[in-house]
Amino acid sequence: xxxxxxxxxxxxxxxxxxxxxxxxxxxxxxxxxxxxxxxxxxxxxxxxxxxxxxxxxxxxxxxxxxxxxxxxxxxxxxxxxxxxxxxxxxxxxxxxxxxxxxxxxxxxxxxxxxxxxxxxxxxxxxxxxxxxxxxxxxxxxxxxxxxxxxxxxxxxxxxxxxxxxxxxxxxxxxxxxxxxxxxxxxxxxxxxxxxxxxxxxxx
Numbered sequence: 001x002x003x004x005x006x007x008x009x010x011x012x013x014x015x016x017x018x019x020x021x022x023x024x025x026x027x028x029x030x031x032x033x034x035x036x037x038x039x040x041x042x043x044x045x046x047x048x049x050x051x052x053x054x055x056x057x058x059x060x061x062x063x064x065x066x067x068x069x070x071x072x073x074x075x076x077x078x079x080x081x082x083x084x085x086x087x088x089x090x091x092x093x094x095x096x097x098x099x100x101x102x103x104x105x106x107x108x109x110x111x112x113x114x115x116x117x118x119x120x121x122x123x124x125x126x127x128x129x130x131x132x133x134x135x136x137x138x139x140x141x142x143x144x145x146x147x148x149x150x151x152x153x154x155x156x157x158x159x160x161x162x163x164x165x166x167x168x169x170x171x172x173x174x175x176x177x178x179x180x181x182x183x184x185x186x187x188x189x190x191x192x193x194x195x196x197x198x199x200x201x202x203x
Contacts, residue, residue, distance in 0.1 A: 063099060064183065066096065067180060067181055068086075069178075071177070073165075096183065111199070118202075119196070131152060156182070157181055161180075162178070
């Protein structure tokens with residue numbers, strides 16, 4: 001059974017890139033290693049980046065709410081499961097995200113262990129060279145700071161990303177290929193009025 005830490009992606013992995021084989025340091029991934037000269041200088045053209053650029057992240061992602069569309073688990077061979085990740089998953093559901101500013105992410109989710117509609121505000125850092133969006137969720141734990149998304153693409157309506165979903169009992173990482181759509185102002189307001197229990201006050 002998949003163990004979603006505290007009901008949806010609340011814990012990290014001590015060696016994410018080695019375990020996942022999805023990061024930019026994996027030379028076999030289709031997402032690609034950065035082109036380098038013999039001296040080690042990065043020669044990648046940012047306009048041809050395999051990930052969301054810093055400019056696009058700031059102008060197209062930040063400032064909006066994003067609602068879940070679909071997630072498909074990435075199998076060991078890099079292909080996707082045919083069944084949507086949450087289709088038959090009990091006890092957990094997708095989150096909605098609000099990129100409050102360039103350094104703060106707000107997550108809205110149902111916590112059936114409490115139970116309540118909760119929100120959690122976390123410091124975040126985006127690294128456009130690797131597409132990794134890092135969160136600081138556990139200030140006093142060694143698991144502090146793990147990537148939540150590897151941002152692959154964004155346009156006016158949607159973004160796609162690899163998303164860290166949790167770990168199985170055998171310590172195997174669960175990664176999905178996820179799509180999120182931009183929330184309307186009315187949808188974001190409704191979510192903010194509904195998810196009113198601050199996770200940081202109860203955990």
